[in-house]
Amino acid sequence: LEQSYVESTPRSRELAERARDVMPGGDTRSVTYVRPYPSYVESAHGAQLETVDGETLLDVLNNYTQSVLGHTPEPVVDDVCTRFRAGNGVAAPTEPAVELAELLVGRVPSVEQVRFCNSGTEATMNAIRAAMAWTQNERVCKITGGYHGTHDVVEVGVADEGREHTGIPRTAEQRVQTVSYNDTDQLKATFEAVGDDLACLILEPILGVGGMIPATDEFLHTARDLTAETDTPLIFDEMMSFRLAPGGAQQRRVIEPDLTAFGKLIGGGLPVGAVGGRADLMAQFHPETGSVDHSGTFNANPATMAGGVATLRELDADAIETLNQQGADLRTRLQEIGDDADQPITITGEGSLFQIHFTDGPVRDLASSAAGDPAAEQLFHELRREGVFIAPRGMGNLSTPMTDSDLDQIVTAFDRALESIAES
Numbered sequence: 001l002e003q004s005y006v007e008s009t010p011r012s013r014e015l016a017e018r019a020r021d022v023m024p025g026g027d028t029r030s031v032t033y034v035r036p037y038p039s040y041v042e043s044a045h046g047a048q049l050e051t052v053d054g055e056t057l058l059d060v061l062n063n064y065t066q067s068v069l070g071h072t073p074e075p076v077v078d079d080v081c082t083r084f085r086a087g088n089g090v091a092a093p094t095e096p097a098v099e100l101a102e103l104l105v106g107r108v109p110s111v112e113q114v115r116f117c118n119s120g121t122e123a124t125m126n127a128i129r130a131a132m133a134w135t136q137n138e139r140v141c142k143i144t145g146g147y148h149g150t151h152d153v154v155e156v157g158v159a160d161e162g163r164e165h166t167g168i169p170r171t172a173e174q175r176v177q178t179v180s181y182n183d184t185d186q187l188k189a190t191f192e193a194v195g196d197d198l199a200c201l202i203l204e205p206i207l208g209v210g211g212m213i214p215a216t217d218e219f220l221h222t223a224r225d226l227t228a229e230t231d232t233p234l235i236f237d238e239m240m241s242f243r244l245a246p247g248g249a250q251q252r253r254v255i256e257p258d259l260t261a262f263g264k265l266i267g268g269g270l271p272v273g274a275v276g277g278r279a280d281l282m283a284q285f286h287p288e289t290g291s292v293d294h295s296g297t298f299n300a301n302p303a304t305m306a307g308g309v310a311t312l313r314e315l316d317a318d319a320i321e322t323l324n325q326q327g328a329d330l331r332t333r334l335q336e337i338g339d340d341a342d343q344p345i346t347i348t349g350e351g352s353l354f355q356i357h358f359t360d361g362p363v364r365d366l367a368s369s370a371a372g373d374p375a376a377e378q379l380f381h382e383l384r385r386e387g388v389f390i391a392p393r394g395m396g397n398l399s400t401p402m403t404d405s406d407l408d409q410i411v412t413a414f415d416r417a418l419e420s421i422a423e424s
């Protein structure tokens with residue numbers, strides 16, 4: 001398999017060799033690092049990627065859920081370019097930021113006000129800071145395998161195939177209390193022990209990087225009740241789950257967090273993050289009455305804001321419903337193939353998000369997700385050979401330009417890939 005990959009990707013190999021000289025590991029993003037080297041992309045349109053080696057791949061990764069409208073959607077590209085030409089990068093506010101803030105406040109019932117930043121990492125960092133300012137506490141309760149970016153405290157308890165991350169101060173670890181996803185008893189015990197000392201509870205309504213595992217209603221509602229009782233801000237990280245309903249997973253699951261961290265799709269393909277929520281908590285960022293410093297040269301960058309506005313306009317309730325239905329059908333079909341396969345397979349997910357796990361399940365948290373199973377990486381390579389591009393850990397998601405024949409291609413490719421894995 002590796003030899004046929006190397007033979008069919010000479011231009012990528014050449015670029016990877018140049019890249020290794022000037023960037024450690026040849027890249028600047030952990031998730032794009034694959035052995036022996038990644039395929040370089042020349043262009044991306046709709047649901048398709050064109051590689052520098054002349055291959056066409058169906059993109060079922062969509063920049064880790066960011067490009068929900070597929071690539072280069074015309075209305076978004078038009079608005080971004082128009083705004084960029086009108087003048088970008090001025091140290092003064094512009095109208096697109098007001099529009100995007102109004103759209104988010106209008107769509108998400110728990111969000112009364114928002115602040116923009118440039119990444120999901122910054123969004124969760126700022127949400128946690130606001131919660132610390134509000135509670136005067138420093139302890140953060142998070143989920144084992146919950147991914148919220150790369151600042152110190154949220155790097156604690158992240159899944160990374162057994163590799164320990166360094167560069168994180170020990171004090172960060174001491175500040176974090178981890179709880180297994182969907183473990184309501186453990187969550188209750190944690191709140192009993194340290195509930196009054198917490199700055200926040202931060203969680204994803206669907207555990208993304210940790211395995212695309214939906215939260216149970218019981219877990220979400222217990223989280224809401226315990227945080228309300230102790231006046232601890234509940235922070236939802238909706239970076240991946242915002243696509244599940246016009247108002248995000250919180251609207252779909254009918255639960256209101258105090259703060260929400262946004263990112264990915266709300267920037268229309270440009271770097272973005274946002275934190276939103278209750279006005280009294282958001283007041284921590286008010287330059288006159290609050291005390292949390294929130295600066296950034298590119299915060300609310302006009303082109304990014306215009307891209308976000310155009311994306312949210314396109315991603316209306318109808319588009320989301322279609323995506324969710326396609327996702328549900330796809331998960332059923334993939335599970336049927338998995339049930340007939342030689343390997344144990346469990347498909348998890350919700351709406352247009354899914355993950356393939358090489359285990360019998362049930363998959364309810366990081367420990368039961370079979371994370372790090374080398375079969376997932378093998379699946380990635382086998383699917384790629386069939387022209388289907390997913391995450392090396394088995395995660396995929398849909399985009400609006402995908403057709404029925406694209407979905408059929410995913411199913412057929414999965415069937416063939418499992419056969420190849422069984423034979424190897």
Ligand code: PMP
Binds near residue numbers: 119148208264
């Ligand atoms: N939270 C979640 C749930 C994410 O999936 C990600 C990105 N994968 C982040 C936070 C971090 O966002 P960014 O990469 O923009 O910093």
